[in-house]
Amino acid sequence: MKLKSYFSGTVEAAMERARRELGEDALLVNARPSTPETRMLGAFEVVFGVPDGAREAVAAVPVHGAAQPGSAASLPKSARNSALSATVNADGAQERAQEKLMQEVADVKRQLERLGQSLRHPRLHPAVDAPESALYGRLVDAELDPVLAQRAAQGTPLEDLFEVDATLGRHGVRSGARDRAVVALIGPPGAGKTTTLVKLAARYGLTSRRPALILSIDVCRIAAADQLRTFASILGMGCEVVETPAALAQAIEEFKNKDYIFIDTPGYASAEMEEAEELAALFSAHAEIDTHLVLMASMKQQDLARTVDRFQIFSPHKLIFTRMDETQSFGPLVNESVRRSLPVSFLSAGQNIPDDLEPATKRRLAECVTGPASRSAGAAA
Numbered sequence: 001m002k003l004k005s006y007f008s009g010t011v012e013a014a015m016e017r018a019r020r021e022l023g024e025d026a027l028l029v030n031a032r033p034s035t036p037e038t039r040m041l042g043a044f045e046v047v048f049g050v051p052d053g054a055r056e057a058v059a060a061v062p063v064h065g066a067a068q069p070g071s072a073a074s075l076p077k078s079a080r081n082s083a084l085s086a087t088v089n090a091d092g093a094q095e096r097a098q099e100k101l102m103q104e105v106a107d108v109k110r111q112l113e114r115l116g117q118s119l120r121h122p123r124l125h126p127a128v129d130a131p132e133s134a135l136y137g138r139l140v141d142a143e144l145d146p147v148l149a150q151r152a153a154q155g156t157p158l159e160d161l162f163e164v165d166a167t168l169g170r171h172g173v174r175s176g177a178r179d180r181a182v183v184a185l186i187g188p189p190g191a192g193k194t195t196t197l198v199k200l201a202a203r204y205g206l207t208s209r210r211p212a213l214i215l216s217i218d219v220c221r222i223a224a225a226d227q228l229r230t231f232a233s234i235l236g237m238g239c240e241v242v243e244t245p246a247a248l249a250q251a252i253e254e255f256k257n258k259d260y261i262f263i264d265t266p267g268y269a270s271a272e273m274e275e276a277e278e279l280a281a282l283f284s285a286h287a288e289i290d291t292h293l294v295l296m297a298s299m300k301q302q303d304l305a306r307t308v309d310r311f312q313i314f315s316p317h318k319l320i321f322t323r324m325d326e327t328q329s330f331g332p333l334v335n336e337s338v339r340r341s342l343p344v345s346f347l348s349a350g351q352n353i354p355d356d357l358e359p360a361t362k363r364r365l366a367e368c369v370t371g372p373a374s375r376s377a378g379a380a381a
Contacts, residue, residue: 142369188295190296199354229241317342318342319343334369
């Protein structure tokens with residue numbers, strides 16, 4: 001028996017050739033991905049055996065469908081069964097080859113991105129000494145942006161790469177004849193806005209013994225208003241619930257005698273942002289309102305970025321991160337602060353009121369991003 005191999009980019013193309021050239025005496029011997037040396041000839045190698053004296057055949061795998069005279073489907077039953085098995089094996093091999101190719105493309109893309117970063121930042125050459133390389137690795141493991149990680153590895157203090165602002169109220173913005181802080185918390189559902197708002201009210205309104213008020217426009221959640229009234233009662237401060245942005249603006253004007261006004265808002269999912277437009281316009285138009293975007297520290301980098309972008313209609317001034325105890329990768333927090341030029345104001349790591357809330361500091365965030373010891377301390381905070 002004579003054996004002959006044929007190469008083709010697809011199994012189907014080989015089958016088409018087989019239909020034209022195979023005779024009934026040809027037997028399918030093997031079908032497999034091409035070796036690296038022969039891949040330039042085609043993705044697959046198909047081997048047929050031709051009995052001595054028969055005409056030479058071109059490698060192929062049977063085509064699905066009705067048999068045509070002279071086609072692979074007209075081969076003997078044993079040959080067709082062998083061909084069917086080879087088709088399944090070849091299809092699986094093709095899928096594996098495609099997955100490997102996609103991985104190689106992804107690797108090349110990452111290499112190009114690193115090259116582009118080096119070209120944009122010529123001083124950030126990857127050939128750093130061992131301690132700097134170790135620091136770079138720790139920062140990247142914490143999901144810090146590679147460009148920021150390289151800057152830190154080259155000697156720029158990590159604390160100098162981002163901003164914090166743990167204050168309430170807009171600097172330099174006055175309401176009438178007095179200074180006061182009007183603070184609004186916005187964010188997606190489940191971010192912990194209401195609990196964080198109560199923590200802020202307890203820390204700044206109660207302990208400072210200054211007149212404070214809680215306003216809520218969150219009429220979507222069942223019993224949300226009752227929950228806030230209960231907290232406000234415990235803290236010894238007033239609580240008003242309004243149903244529209246216009247009513248909220250009126251309440252802010254009415255309670256000018258309050259040093260602190262804390263505004264609770266609904267949690268807007270991505271499909272509900274149109275409903276938030278009127279409230280967002282109110283916040284953007286009132287320079288006095290200090291808007292903090294509340295985000296979960298445990299969110300993935302891409303989800304975090306999309307959420308920050310989505311809430312830009314509110315023109316937020318600062319970022320608050322909750323659930324600090326539910327992650328060990330704090331790089332995305334710094335990434336978003338730098339990307340949007342928004343300082344971080346407060347960090348929260350639990351439900352205890354008001355204990356599980358701390359003003360953000362550069363040192364604290366830097367310690368979160370670097371080293372396991374600092375992360376462990378952060379989880380216990």
